[in-house]
Amino acid sequence: MRVLMFGWEFPPHITGGLGTACFGLTKGLAKRDVDVTFVVPKAYGDEDQQAVKLVNASDVPFDITDEEYKEFWSHIKYMEVGSNIIPYVDPQEYTKTYEENKKTGESFTSNVFSKHYEFSGTYSLNLMEEVARFALIASGLAAKENFDVIHAHDWLTYPAGIAAKKTSGKPLIVHMHATEFDRSGEHVNQQVYDIEREGMMEADKVITVSNLTRNIVINKYGIDPDKVITVHNAVDHTMLKDAKNIKKPYKEKLVTFLGRITLQKGPEYFIEAAYKILQKDPNVRFVMAGSGDMLNRMIERVAHLRIADKFHFTGFLKGDDVNRVFSMSDVFVMPSVSEPFGIVPLEAMRSSVPVVISKQSGVAEVLVHALKIDFWDIDGMADAIYGLLHYKGISTMFQKLGKKEVEGLKWENAALKVKAVYESVI
Amino acid sequence: MRSICFYFQVHQPYRLRNYRFFDIGEKHDYFDTYSNSFIMRRVADKNYLPMNALLLDLINEYGSAFKVSFSISGVALDQFAEYAPDVLESFKRLADSGNVEFLAETYSHSLSALKSREEFEKQVKIQSDKIKQYFGVEPTTFRNTELIYSDEIGTMVADMGYKTMLTEGAKHVLGWRSPNYAYTNAINPKLKLLLKNFQLSDDIAFRFSQQSWGEWPLTSEKFVDWLNNIDQKEEVVNLFMDYETFGEHQWEETGIFNFMRALPGRVFSHSNYTFNTPSEVAETLQPVGPIHVPVPISWADEERDLTAWLGNDLQDEAFDKLYSLESKIKNCGDEQIQRDWLLLQTSDHFYYMCTKWFSDGDVHKYFNPYGTPYDAFINFMNVLSDFIIRVDTICGSPKDDRKDIKEMAEKLMDEMEDATRKKIKSSKKKVKKTIDQGKNIKFDDIKNMSNTAIKKLVKEVDINELTIALKDASTEVKEKVIPNLNKKARQTYDELQQNLKTIKKADIKKYQKAVEEKLKELFRK
Structure with missing residues (x-):
């Protein structure tokens, strides 16, 4: 089985639980003989800023050249799409795909747009534009790639998932790691809500990370309960460092x-x-x-x-x-x-x-x-x-x-x- | 003749280093030696050394006509000694000229006057000794941290023997009155007060280089004109300011040094002013009346109150938590604790936590090591948390006393319980032993029995049988039994005793056995 998967981030460039969960899931799928093509947009040069801005214990870098990942990489095709790039240029020029294959030592160092490069930030005002551009690229990819099912993680990639479904006619799964209600309380961003809802309506199945999220999806987005399945997250034990043995210097x-x-x-x-x-x-x-x-x-x-x-x-x-x-x-x-x-x-x-x-x-x-x-x-x-x-x-x-x-x-x-x-x- | 009274505040705090949560309980070095020495060196070169040299020149030029005064905080003096001994030497030269008065204050430029009389007096004593040690004179004029003053603080200062004190000529305190006279403390009229002329002082200290100011550029000519405009009856103009004004707040490029160099000459040639020290002014001037200051004032900000240091939650929490340690530290012999205690009281730590939006916010930024008041608070509290742990472990505290007493009481209770348990155990053993003895009791054992037991026995057995049984008993047994017989039994016994001449040995044995059985029965009960 072959899956075309859209994510927004992937270790080590992660801003939160989403990247960690995607990585864990793809590893698990690899063990279950599912081949994954994982597509992420890449915001060149923003890594440092992310590390400073974001707080998450899961932000643990790892080395993907480790032996134990060989098996993983034999099942995973990894693609980056340069999306954080100045507007008004033909999106086709920005499509850059390469296959990550550290196992064989091949390396791809091209960055053809370095001249035009302008950082806009992961959550910049241009985010919607980037989401849209990502979708455009996705439909192109979907026409070329060979796969059985599309799997999109969180709202940022839903337009991409929908586009891919339309071009390929293959079924779409959307994965709700967080809803707009979790992020913003009751003050939801209508645009984001609409994208989330559209993604779930278009999807053949919706995966939620908990029953809590499942209930939100059903009650606040009006999604058919039969379509929504909870798959709880798990823990990637290789990502967690061993506990240190430090003695507290006070009695409290x-x-x-x-x-x-x-x-x-x-x-x-x-x-x-x-x-x-x-x-x-x-x-x-x-x-x-x-x-x-x-x-x-x-x-x-x-x-x-x-x-x-x-x-x-x-x-x-x-x-x-x-x-x-x-x-x-x-x-x-x-x-x-x-x-x-x-x-x-x-x-x-x-x-x-x-x-x-x-x-x-x-x-x-x-x-x-x-x-x-x-x-x-x-x-x-x-x-x-x-x-x-x-x-x-x-x-x-x-x-x-x-x-x-x-x-x-x-x-x-x-x-x-x-x-x-x-x-x-x- | 009228007086111009220059007073300069010289102060540099021991700034805290970046002290992290993980350092609590682990590391006890709180101060940023590098930046403290770096800042001290920088201010020394830009400000202290050139300005001291300038003042010394003026003194040499004009002799006793030109005088100034300083209050140098103890923490600044110690940092001179550590990081800039040349500055200390140059202050000593100024002191030797005899034209410079050094004022007393608290050693660590603290806010202790607001919190604890005892701690305040202690710190003033340390500072006064330090001034004497470095400059050979004992101060007689007092200047509290940042000119903080109230009626109450004034009386404390007077009680310590100071004759003169400096404070702010705050508008809300003076009302229609002029700062250009001597006043007295409202409670103790013996303490004379000199009030800062904030208009003319701040013209130099804050506005000198402000190009947006209508009077810019300020020249000595213009300044002396303003001095002459003051009513002839007004006797003194108190110009109080940070010494860092010269070269640090106002850079050399602004012309501040040239202004100061020219000022005395202009004053002497174009006015009837002379320069005097605070103690000279206080001695010559007759105070015009008391000043009532029930609520503390200071020279800070537009408000001239304490809100630069205290009043928001961050400041009050840090301040109150720090001073809650006072009673524990008071009798603590540990030198490092005492040192850190003083340095943590420095008012600057609380100043950095100020969240006010100031019109003179620039001064707040001056050498402020923190980006926000929140950073300042967290860092100070981390340090304080460690300090509290040290105080609790090193210094005997009331809390620990209580704990000791509690521990002692617990120990005593344990011991008592232990003793009781042992006693119970040993009595149980005794009882068991007695019961065991009872099982094989012999007639002859009667001699070891208590009188109570015998009395009981006598009641239980037939007196005739007992008499027979006693026939060939040992005297010890007889002596034990006979006194325990009641009157009637005794009579019977005596009669029988007389009549019993010959009794079969077997009979005696038989009756003794009977008594033994009775005894066993009694023990089982």
């Missing part, structure tokens, strides 16, 4: 929040819960790792509550420091208001850190060894954290069993479900 227990400090992640609920706990037990420290548009407001809140000697901020953390924080942590909390899946708690569990997660996260549907609370339930969150800090019975159990549980979440199992979806439409 450490409770950690790690993620972008934005509305979606619910940082303010974590602070209120921390305040409640500190009233009862001063021997706890809290750390909020990450950065985002709500950071300054959170700092002010902590100062206002007069807990800043026990509530710390780290700013944006890079890969190694993420592991360092986990190894120091006694409890990890993800109070997300809306989280289609949420991979960070899994990384915490893998480092033997017990976790408290909000029920409004997709990952809550698959985890057993985690305490689950409503993001708005500050008392409940405080209770859960306090319990994990003080009642050894549950924390040791979570440490042991949580790690095992995460190791059981394998992409090849998720890939099997995705393959079944493919088979249902061919």
Whole structure:
């Protein structure tokens, strides 16, 4: 079976969970004998900026020349489309495809448009234009390539998927990693919403990363429930670094929040819960790792509550420091208001850190060894954290069993479900 | 003759290094040695050294007619000693001229006057000793950090023996009155106050190089004209400013040095002013009345209040958390703790956390190591968190005392419980032993029994049988039993004793056995 897959990013150039998930899924599919042609637009030169702007624990670079990827690359055809290029020139000129084949040492170094190159940023004003251009290129590709099914990840690639379907007549699967409601709360961008909806209407099947997302797709986009199938994300264990063994230099227990400090992640609920706990037990420290548009407001809140000697901020953390924080942590909390899946708690569990997660996260549907609370339930969150800090019975159990549980979440199992979806439409 | 009183504030804080969350509990070096030495060197070359040389020239030229005063914070003095000893030498030369007065303040340019009298007095003492050590004179005039003043602060200063204090001639405090007189503290009239003429001071300190200013460029001629415009009855013009004005806030290219070089000559030739130090002015002038300042004022910003350092949540949290340590640190003998405690109190740390939008925001940016007040807050709190851990471990604290007492109490309880447990165990053993003994008790064992037990026994057995059983018993047994008989039994016993002449040995044995059985029965109960 051969799949034409459209994504927006691919490791190591990833801005969030999407790239990691795409990579994990393609690896899983490779193991299930599905051949994938993976097409991504490439924003040349923006890598550094992304690393600075974005906070995500999954942003771990890896080396694709590793031996273990040989098998992977024998099934995967990787294509880049230079899309972030100045407008008003014939799109055909910008199509650049090359086959990545590091296994045999072949290299492709062409960048024919370096003269015209002008960076517009991944989420620039020209984004819609780029989405449209990407679709144009996709239809060209679809005519040339040989495949059985089209698979498009997230709204940015849906126009491409639809175009490919129209040119080739092959079935289309769209994969919802996040909805506009997750990203923007109730203030949705109508344009994005429309693209998402059109993609799902045109698709033969819709894959959602959790039942939470599935419900949103059905209720807020009016998609036929029979078309929507949940395939939970898994964990790519090669992407996660081993936990460090660092001893905390103070006696207090450490409770950690790690993620972008934005509305979606619910940082303010974590602070209120921390305040409640500190009233009862001063021997706890809290750390909020990450950065985002709500950071300054959170700092002010902590100062206002007069807990800043026990509530710390780290700013944006890079890969190694993420592991360092986990190894120091006694409890990890993800109070997300809306989280289609949420991979960070899994990384915490893998480092033997017990976790408290909000029920409004997709990952809550698959985890057993985690305490689950409503993001708005500050008392409940405080209770859960306090319990994990003080009642050894549950924390040791979570440490042991949580790690095992995460190791059981394998992409090849998720890939099997995705393959079944493919088979249902061919 | 009227006076011009120049006072310059010289201060450089020990700036904090970029101290990360991961450093808490691990690293205890808080200060950015590199940038502190770099900044000190730069200001020394652009400002302190050339301006000191200029002042010394003027003193040499005009003799006792030209005088100025300085308040050099202790942290600046220590950084001179560390990073720019040539600056310290040049200040010493100015001191030797006798035309320069050095004022007292808090060692670390702190806000302690607002928080703790004890800590404030301690820091003033450290600073005063330092001035004496470097410049050979004990200061008699006081200038609090950033001219911060209130009635209360004034009385504290007066109580410490200072006769004169400098502060801001804030409009909202003076009202219609002029800053160009001496005033007194509202509570203690012995403390004289000299008030900054902020109009003329800020003309030099802030507006000198502002080309948008209508009076630009400012010349010594123009400035002396303004001085002459002041009513003849007004006695003193207090020109108080940052020393960094000369060469740092106002670069050499603006002509600020030339202005200062020309000013004294112009004053002497075209006015009836002379230059005096604050203590001279205070000595000669008769105060015109008290100034009421119930709420602290300062020389900062348009508001002339404390909002540059305190008032927003960031500042108040950091400030209150820091000073909550005072009681623990007070009796702490650790030198490094004491040093860091002083340096963390430096007002600049709180100044960097200010979120106000200032008309004079430029000055706020001056050598500010942080991009935003939030960065400043986080960095300070990280350092403070580590410092709190150190204070808690190194210094004996009330909290620790409580903990100790609690620990002692717990230990005592444990010991008591232990002792009780042992006692119970040993009594159990005893009881068991007694019961075991009871199982093979012999008639002769009666001699070891308690009187209570004997009394019980006597009640249980027939007195006739007992008498027979006692017939050939040992005297010890007899002595034990007989006194324990009640009156009636005793009578019976005595009678029987007389009548029993010959009794079969077997009978005696038989009755002794009976008593033994009775005893065993009793023990089982």
